[in-house]
Amino acid sequence: MAAIKVEDLEKDYGKVKALKGISFEVKEGEIFGLIGPNGAGKSTTLKILATLLSPTGGRAEIFGYDVVKRADDVRKLISYLPEEAGAYKNLTGWEYLTFMAKLYAKTGKSVEEMLELGREISDLGKRLNDKISTYSKGMTRKLLLARALMVKPKLAILDEPASGLDIVNAYVIRKNIKNFARSEGVTFFISSHNMLEVEFLCDRVALINEGVIVEIGTPRELKEKYGAENLEEVFMDIVENTLGGV
Amino acid sequence: MGDFLTIVMKELRHMLRDKGLLFGIIVVPLLLYPALGHLMQVGMQQAQEETKVVLVNFDTGNYGNLLIKSLEIAPNVTVTRIEAKDLQDAINKAKEKDYNVVVVIPGDFSTKIDANEKTNVEIYAIFKSVSTGIRESVSEGRINAVVNILNEYLAKLKIKNSASGDPEAILHPIEAQSYSVIKDRVVEVSPSIVVNLFSAQGLSIPIIILLMVMVVSQMAAGTMAMEKENKTLETLLTLPVNRLTIVAGKITGTAVMGLIASITYMIGMRYYMSSLIPSGDSEISLEALGLTITPKGAILFALVMFLTIAFALGLAMFLAIFAEDVQSANTVVSAGIMPLAFPVFVLMFTDIETLPAVFKYFLMALPFSHPILAFRAMLMGQYSSIYFSIIYLAILATVMLYITAKFFSTEKVLTAKLRFRRRT
Numbered sequence: 001m002a003a004i005k006v007e008d009l010e011k012d013y014g015k016v017k018a019l020k021g022i023s024f025e026v027k028e029g030e031i032f033g034l035i036g037p038n039g040a041g042k043s044t045t046l047k048i049l050a051t052l053l054s055p056t057g058g059r060a061e062i063f064g065y066d067v068v069k070r071a072d073d074v075r076k077l078i079s080y081l082p083e084e085a086g087a088y089k090n091l092t093g094w095e096y097l098t099f100m101a102k103l104y105a106k107t108g109k110s111v112e113e114m115l116e117l118g119r120e121i122s123d124l125g126k127r128l129n130d131k132i133s134t135y136s137k138g139m140t141r142k143l144l145l146a147r148a149l150m151v152k153p154k155l156a157i158l159d160e161p162a163s164g165l166d167i168v169n170a171y172v173i174r175k176n177i178k179n180f181a182r183s184e185g186v187t188f189f190i191s192s193h194n195m196l197e198v199e200f201l202c203d204r205v206a207l208i209n210e211g212v213i214v215e216i217g218t219p220r221e222l223k224e225k226y227g228a229e230n231l232e233e234v235f236m237d238i239v240e241n242t243l244g245g246v
Numbered sequence: 247m248g249d250f251l252t253i254v255m256k257e258l259r260h261m262l263r264d265k266g267l268l269f270g271i272i273v274v275p276l277l278l279y280p281a282l283g284h285l286m287q288v289g290m291q292q293a294q295e296e297t298k299v300v301l302v303n304f305d306t307g308n309y310g311n312l313l314i315k316s317l318e319i320a321p322n323v324t325v326t327r328i329e330a331k332d333l334q335d336a337i338n339k340a341k342e343k344d345y346n347v348v349v350v351i352p353g354d355f356s357t358k359i360d361a362n363e364k365t366n367v368e369i370y371a372i373f374k375s376v377s378t379g380i381r382e383s384v385s386e387g388r389i390n391a392v393v394n395i396l397n398e399y400l401a402k403l404k405i406k407n408s409a410s411g412d413p414e415a416i417l418h419p420i421e422a423q424s425y426s427v428i429k430d431r432v433v434e435v436s437p438s439i440v441v442n443l444f445s446a447q448g449l450s451i452p453i454i455i456l457l458m459v460m461v462v463s464q465m466a467a468g469t470m471a472m473e474k475e476n477k478t479l480e481t482l483l484t485l486p487v488n489r490l491t492i493v494a495g496k497i498t499g500t501a502v503m504g505l506i507a508s509i510t511y512m513i514g515m516r517y518y519m520s521s522l523i524p525s526g527d528s529e530i531s532l533e534a535l536g537l538t539i540t541p542k543g544a545i546l547f548a549l550v551m552f553l554t555i556a557f558a559l560g561l562a563m564f565l566a567i568f569a570e571d572v573q574s575a576n577t578v579v580s581a582g583i584m585p586l587a588f589p590v591f592v593l594m595f596t597d598i599e600t601l602p603a604v605f606k607y608f609l610m611a612l613p614f615s616h617p618i619l620a621f622r623a624m625l626m627g628q629y630s631s632i633y634f635s636i637i638y639l640a641i642l643a644t645v646m647l648y649i650t651a652k653f654f655s656t657e658k659v660l661t662a663k664l665r666f667r668r669r670t
Contacts, residue, residue, distance in 0.1 A: 013661075050484045053657045072488065080484040086477035088256070090263035102252045103485050131263075144481075 001064055003028045003155050003187040004049065010057035011044050018044040020211040021058060026204075028063075028154075031181050031188040033202035035195055035231065041211040042191035043083060046159045049189065050080035062155055079153035083160040083191075085144050089133035093124055093143050096132060097150065104151040114150045121176055122146035138169035145173055149180050155187045162197060174201055195231035207235055214238050249487045250495050257469060257499025267468070271461065271507040275514030283518035297323045297385040299347045300340040302330045307356020313367065313396055317349070320392045337370065346372050347385045359400065367393060429626060431536050440535060452594050454515050455554075455617045456587050461511060462504030462555055463562035463579050469500055470566035471575030480660065489655045493647070497559045504555060532625060543624040546632045550620040553639035557613050558583065560646035567653055568662050590614045613642050 004026035011019040019041045026032040034042050047053040048060055051071040059066060065073045087096050094115075101114040119128060122142050132140065141162070148156055161177060162170035178201055181188055192198045198205055199219045207215040207222075215222060215238055219231055228234045261267055299317065303310045317325050326345065330336035333350060340348045350368040358365035369389050371382035402413035409416060424436035433440075473479035482492060532538070539547075565582040569575035590612060598606055598619060609615045616635040623631045653659055 047480075047660075050480075052480060052483055052660055072486075075484055076486040078484065080481065082477065082480040084477045085481055088260050088478060089476060090260045091256070095259065099252060099256045100485070103249055103487055106248075147481075 001028065002026060002061075003030065003063060004032070004189060005061040006045075006049075006058070007060075008058035009045070009048065009055050009060055011041075011048065011053065012056045018211055019048075019055070022208065022211070022213045023058075024206050024213060024216055026187060026189055028187050029181075029185050030204060031178075031190065031202045033198035033205040034189070034191045034208055035193065035198045035205055035235065036208035037193055039210075040193075040208045042193070042208060043159055045208070046080070046157050046189070046191050050078060050157050051075055052080075077154040079148040079151055079156050081144055081148040081156070081158045081161060083163055087132045087140060087143060087147075090131065092131055093122065093128040093135070093139075094119075096143065097122075097128070097147060100147045101150065114152075117152070118146040118150035120146075121149050121180065123172070123176075138165050141165060141169065141173065142176075145176060149176075149184075149186070152184055153186060155189060158188065158190045160192055160194075161190060162194070163192075170197070177201060195235060199231045205231065207231075207238060209235075209239055249491050250498075253487070253492060253495025254499045254502075257496055258502060261465070261469065261499065261503050267465070267503075271465075271503065271510055275507075275510040279511075279514035280517035283520070297347060297388050298343075298345040299323060299325045299349050299385070299389070300336060300343065300345045301325050301327050301349045301351070302333075302336045303327065303351045304353040305351045305355035306353070307360070309356040309359045309400075310351045313351060313355075313393070316392050316396050317389070320388065323388055323392070333368075333370070337372065340372060346374075346381060347389065348372065349389060362404070426535070428535050428537065433535050435535065443532065443535070449594055450515065450519055451621050452590060452618050454512055455551075455621075456590060456614060457511055457515070458504070458508045459554065459558045459587060459614060460580075460583065461507045462500060463558045463583050464576055465503055465507065466497065466500040466559045466562040467566035467569065467575040467579040468572050469496055470563050471569045471572045474569070475571040483654075483659065490651045493563065493651045493654050497556075497563060497647070500559055501555060504559070537625040539624060540627070543627065543629065543632075546629060546636065547617075547620050547624045550617050550632060550635050550639060553636065553643050554613060554617050557639060557643040557646050560643060560650045564646065564650040564653060567650075567659050570663060586612050587614045590618060593618045613639055 002025045004024075006025070007023050008021045009019050009023070010017070010021050022041070022045065034045060036042055044053065048055050049062065049067060051067050051074050054068055059068075061067065062074045063077055065077070067074050087093075088099075091099070097115055097118040098111070101111045101118065105111040105114055122128065122145070124139060124142060124146075127135070127139065128143075132143070135143065141164075145158075145161060148158065158177070162173045165173065174197060177188065177190075180186060188201075190198065190201060202219065204216065204218050205222070206213050215234070217225070222231065222234045223229065226234045226237045228237060301314060301317070303314060305311075314325060314327070317323055326343070328336065328339050330339060333348075336348050336350065340346075348370040350370070352365065352368070355365050355367070367389075369386055371386055373382060398417070401417055405413040405416050424438070426433045426435050426437050426440045428440070473482060483489070485492075561582060562579050565578045566575045569578045589609060592601075592605075592609065593615060598609055598615075601609070610619075616639055620632045620635050623629070623635075653662075
């Protein structure tokens with residue numbers, strides 16, 4: 001069964017068409033990247049898959065569950081990390097993780113297991129006992145990633161996981177995602193406008209521009225097809241030559 | 247239940263650590279209100295302390311001296327006699343000595359009294375600045391009281407000399423004895439005292455109730471808006487928790503904080519109000535008038551309050567959906583709740599039954615009228631009207647909470663926005 005199945009998905013915000021009928025599938029255990037410039041429709045796609053927005057047309061399924069009709073079932077399988085996510089500033093990092101673990105885990109033992117994993121992924125050590133309001137942007141993002149992954153979802157939906165972070169923090173986060181995917185076999189659906197990040201992380205990618213998916217394949221396939229050195233060049237080639245320039 | 251409690255505990259923990267919120271619900275009502283009341287009390291006490299009178303006597307007869315002696319033995323009045331050429335001179339001298347009242351006894355004072363003619367005493371209160379003038383008002387009252395006693399005394403003296411019989415009975419042949427009938431029982435208390443007592447309740451209860459409604463509403467909207475402002479809402483909405491549980495958890499958490507706020511505000515307001523109303527003025531209590539609160543009445547009133555707060559919380563949460571941050575949430579909530587709350591202030595001064603039918607039903611349609619009406623009905627033991635309030639509020643609160651929960655289960659919770667700034 002496909003982890004994600006999207007068919008002719010459309011989303012309008014009033015007169016603005018954010019998605020113009022996109023279709024793709026993500027296999028279980030895959031790290032799939034959705035890449036494109038700002039405003040291409042990446043976050044909208046992720047929000048629909050995370051049951052936050054309803055599509056205007058088409059449909060999307062997560063492990064066979066329709067994201068609109070079976071939203072409650074979908075939420076049990078996913079973990080979503082928004083691009084501009086924050087955490088409850090008056091709580092400590094540990095209290096935040098505990099709050100989240102209790103909502104996912106149904107037994108005390110699994111809460112403890114989740115917290116242990118959360119502590120490991122966040123790599124925040126004793127700082128977990130400090131209030132989140134004292135955290136730097138990088139620390140907060142690590143905490144949020146730990147929150148998203150410690151529950152071992154069947155599908156992790158991460159919107160720009162390393163956005164706005166310095167090189168070191170971005171590198172640590174990408175490495176954590178890759179290690180976690182390998183060790184736990186979790187399916188990842190990641191959006192990014194950073195083509196190099198996606199190339200490093202993803203098994204397969206879809207390139208989206210102005211609400212339309214313009215290419216899907218493995219980074220290697222795409223680079224070979226367009227004779228490019230990296231995905232950035234692939235993307236620019238598609239936009240400039242196939243679509244008549246930007 | 248587990249998810250619900252987890253969310254309630256998170257809400258409480260988060261709010262209890264919010265310094266701004268704690269300042270608003272602990273420091274303001276428990277420290278600032280009583281402090282403000284105390285300050286006003288100090289001002290009033292200072293005004294009551296002593297009336298310093300500069301007295302100029304142009305009279306050469308006995309009655310002028312009698313008035314001076316009466317003033318001298320009057321409590322809290324210090325009289326200093328001075329010699330002055332005229333009024334301006336007397337005022338200047340009073341100012342020099344920091345006295346606030348000048349009393350002038352005219353030259354023909356005794357002569358006119360002897361001749362059974364009306365005479366007068368001039369009282370000048372000196373205002374040194376634009377203030378409330380409590381001190382000047384108290385001073386004038388004290389001198390008037392002395393003059394009244396002297397008037398009575400002189401009148402009785404004259405009656406005694408010229409007529410037979412009891413001077414008191416001649417001077418005041420008719421005396422009205424006033425009683426009040428409350429709940430079909432005759433109470434030996436004049437209607438004016440009862441009205442004073444009622445109006446003290448009538449003023450404080452609506453203010454306390456509406457203040458409480460505003461505080462919990464702002465708090466509820468604040469927690470919702472905080473989720474948007476801190477970018478935690480999207481994560482919250484993707485958790486494997488029923489949306490209704492999220493709304494209920496947030497509302498319950500806020501309601502607990504609201505309860506704490508209500509108690510602190512009631513204590514604070516009580517201190518503040520008691521500072522303004524001098525003690526010992528009225529020994530009459532509601533109980534003495536037969537207006538006792540029965541356990542049944544108290545439970546019914548508590549139910550009305552609970553449903554009112556539930557409605558307010560539901561409405562505030564709903565309104566907060568349209569706000570982008572805490573600041574705009576406060577604006578939206580004020581704009582949404584104030585129009586429902588303000589007309590209720592009419593009930594501070596009016597009995598709803600005396601209003602024209604249109605206004606009466608308009609006020610009864612407003613949810614925030616019902617706690618005030620229920621409070622009065624509770625005192626009067628009219629439980630049937632409280633039952634009506636409970637049913638009406640239960641319907642309103644259920645509909646409001648349903649609408650809010652429904653909105654939460656749609657994407658509108660993320661996309662609905664009211665714009666306050668003009669687009670550029």
